[in-house]
Amino acid sequence: MAVIRPHDLLWGLTPRHLPADAPAWVAAALADGQPVVVRRDAAAPGQVAVGVRGSRREQRYATHMPVATISRQVSPEALCHRTGQANWPALQALYRLRPCLDELGWVWGVSGSAGFELASGFGALHADSDLDLIMRTPQPVPRDDARRVLALLEDRVDMQLQTPAGAVALREWAGNSAKVLLKAADGARLVSDPWSLPA
Template sequence: MVSRFLAHDLLWGMTPRQLPVDAPAWAVKSIGAGQPVVVRRAESAAGQVAVGVRGRLREQRYGMSMAIAAVTRRVSPEALCHVDIHRDLPALEALAQLRPALDACAWVWGVSGSAGFELASGFAALHEASDLDLILRTPQPLARDQARELVALLDAAPCVVDMQLQTPFGAVALREWAGSSPRVLLKKATGACLVVDPWNPQEQAA
């Protein structure tokens, strides 16, 4: 059993019976259909992991906790880089276009969001206007010039592509790190804060 989960991991094992009594009907339906839940970047009690349930609509997101002992399967974003599904959609076309360049970079990358959900589960989550959400594991600092080069690469794709840099201390949007502002928003399990260096959380804005 995996004892440590990362944000954007997809987990199976949740049942409708495990949902809180006040869970919305759409969440009960999603879990009843066998859909996975996605790990959230949030604190949770011992033996629990913070997760979210996805519905068919963008606004249908339900946050809760799941018992780690109930997890039967885990799929990480980086396990989805080379999974193919045959649907003619801009997000999937963008993924195929970007894959060679991302494979050639020095970092581990992965697919999250609607594309990751569909690639992992087989449940349709993408549509014509869907963005492509990616993550980049950056245990070491990524230079801002490199970030700008990555943004230029993503902007050549056939749909909007968003990428999160996953630092050891939280996540920051690639586009924000590639920008001119000296401070960027670092998302951590305890909340979000402005920092000058996402790889050094002690260097926080006042």
């Protein structure tokens, strides 16, 4: 099995793994065979933090999944060149951006609702959905380079830079603020360098 990272989609969690007080819609989603998405949160050994999504935007449920139960894993970068069954605006934006992002030579992927729908076939997008993208950035990205990437993106496209320390919004890193919000497994904090673990 590949390394499990935030935004990966996992199959194998079933209703019997849920706490007794889990909402009924969570069990229904899992019974339908939907995947869960890996969250950026602490987990006990042998467990991974995941989220279950329902049919409504407010239906999001955080839980943990035994690693031993994972039957399938799909990463955001495995979805870059998939085609959706519906022609939502978010997917149209993805198709337009593909050649530009590929030319950058960096590893990028599709997350959020678009990634969920492309990977699973379960409907998650609607006409007003944004397109969420990630870019793997193990090495620091100069802010000028971030601004060039941002210039490629359309209004309703958001990209997160995945650094060794956590994730930061491309839009923030391309800005002029001295500090940006870094999302890590132990919480979010303002940092000046998203590629260095905060002291």
